[in-house]
Amino acid sequence: MIGPRVEVERTRALSDAGELRCPCCDEPVVFRAGARVIAHFAHRAGAACALSDDPDYRPESELHLSTKLALYDWVRACFPEAEVMAEAPIPATGQRADLLAVIDGKPVAFEVQCSPLSGEAWRVRHAGYAKAGVRDVWILTGQAPRFVMIPGSERHGLPPSYRFQLRDLAATVLHDTGELLLSWPKVAARDRRREPLFAQLQKGAPASANEKGTGPFFAAISALSAYHARPAPPWRERPFRDSLVISGAYVAASQLAACSLDPAVGLFVGDRHEGQLRAALARDAEVEAVA
Structure with a gap:
């Protein structure tokens, strides 16, 4: 069940009767909802759940819950016939996805990562999903990579470039997959100094008529597309450690309503990003076929 999407009074009654249970440990959980917190389910005091033994586990923040809820509503709107589950177990590996959508028989797991996670821990989880065919x-989400804008050469008609300072998790994801997806709530004017990258990307993102200026916003940093657009590989043969310089042409941003999803490929942040990524993947396939 998705907390903010349940019938409140009926769910409160089930909670008071002790009939709601955690899908992980089968212990009773309580339903909490109010004016100041997003509706959710929580363990009772003193409950022992296997999740609490996971060193990478953190209680869900408001940002994590709201982003997960936005994704849930978006997938349901895009694919009305899809089966969509929150905190869905992956029996083959013992993992649990923040959100799992089964679209035309193809499972897609969404993981919203707010809390710290090491690059090595991510590799284990990423490999687990691959093993399960997901x-x-x-x-x-939460905090953007630090960045410096590098002015482009107007003489050559080049767009500005970015130098990103990447922490371990972001660097690992970007290096291993060639794609880095970021999410954030709409940045208010008062927060633009605190979140300069998000404010800069939001400024250039196309508005969505469906969302009427609301968030969340998504950004994609596509090193894979840049790799195929340059004669010298910028990252595969010379892996970066904590920084990446990439043209603004390969950084896309858009509101969630303007994004799209291909179960076989992933999430596309706007039409431009989709075109670039599909072209890069096609090029990869050509290289593998020749090899």
Whole structure:
């Protein structure tokens, strides 16, 4: 069940009767909802759940819950016939996806990563999804990578470039997959100094008539597309450690309503990003066929 999408009074009654249970440990959970918190389910005090033994587990923040809810509503709107589950178990590996959508028989797991996670821990989870035959889409939210804008050469008609300072998780995801997906709520004017990258990307993102200026916003940094657009590989043969310089042409941003999803490929942040990524993947397939 999705907390904010349940019938409140009926769910409160089930909670008071002790009939709601955790899908992980089967212990009773309580339903909490109010004016200040998003509706959710929580363990009772003193409950012992296997999730609490996971060193990478953190209680869900308001940002994590709201992003997961936005994704849930978006997938349901895009694919009305799809089966969509929150905190869905992956029996083959013992993992649990933040959100799992089964679209035309193809499972897609969404992981919204707000809390710290090491690159090595991510690799284990990413490999687990691959073993289970599940396409995993990882979305980093909370704090943007630090960046410096590098002015482009107007003489050559080049767009500005960015130098990103990447932490371990972002660097690992980007290096291993060639794609980094970021998410954030709409940045208010008062927050633009605190979140300069998000404010800069939001400024250039096309508005969505469906969302009427609301968030969340998504950004994609596509090193894979840049790799195929340059004669010298910028990252595969010379892996970066904590930074990446990439043209603004390969950084896309858009509101969730303007994004699209292909179960076989992943999430596309706007038409431009989709075109670039599909072209890069096609090029990869050509290289593998020749090899």
